[in-house]
Amino acid sequence: MAFFAFTDYSGKEFVFKLDNEQRIAEARRILSGEETMSTHVMGKIRKRPEPYNPGWSFALDPETITFFTMAIEVCDSSIQYAEDYLDEACGAFLPGCFWCPWSSRLTRELQASEVQG
Template identity: 55%
Template sequence: MRRITPKVAALVAIAMLALTAPAQAQRAAAPEAYFEFTDSTRERAVLKLTDPAKIQHARELVTGITNDRPHILGRIVKRPAPYNPRWSYHYNPETVDFFDFAIEVCDASIPYVEDHLDEAGGAFLPGLIWCPWSSRLVREIPVP
C-alpha cells in the first residue's frame, strides 16, 4: 500500500498540472480590454487594448482619475473586427495610444473614416494613422 500511495500522488499531481497549465498560460497571455469611444459626431466605436499600461490609462480616463492624454490614436485596419461590427475598420490593438495634441492630417470623425475608407492610407490618413481630435473613451465594455 505504501508503494501505491506515492504513485497515486504523482498521478494526481500530474493531472493537476495538466488542468492548471492552460489557465496559467491564459493568465500569462497578454491581457485584453475593450472600450467604447465617441467623437464630436456622437457616433460610437469599440477598440481593443492589449498593453497593461494603456489599459490602466484607459480605465483612469473612464473613471475620471486622469484627463491626461484623453484622445485616441493608432493605425487602422481596413476590415471589421468582431468586437466592432458596425464599422468596416478598427484600430490595430498593438498601435493604439493616447494623446493631447496631434497633427491635422490624421484627424477625422468615425463616420468620415467609414465613408472614405478606400482613400485611407494615401493623402487621407497617411500610413493608416488615425487620431480623431474629438475622440474620448466612454466606457469599458465586457469582453465580447
C-alpha cells in the same frame, strides 16, 4: 485583454481592443477621471471589420493604440468620415493609416458579455 469604446462629436460609438496592460490601465484612468490630459484615442487603422466593433468596416490595431492631448491635423477625422473614405485611407487621407480623431472621447469599458466574436 480589454475592450473600450469612444465616441466623437457625432455620438456614434467605436470599439477597440487593448492587449497591453499599461494601455489598459491608462484607459481606466481616463474613464475614472484621474487622467484628464491625454484622453483622445489614436492608432493605426486596419481596413477590415472586427466582430467586436459592429457597424464599421475598419478597426484600430491594438498594438498601435495610444492616448493623446494634441496631434497633427493630417490624422484627424471623424469615425463616419473615416468609414466613408476608407478606400482612400493610408494614402493622402490618413497617411500611414494613422488615425487620431480629435473629438474622440473614451466613454466606457465593455463587459465580456457585450463583446461579439
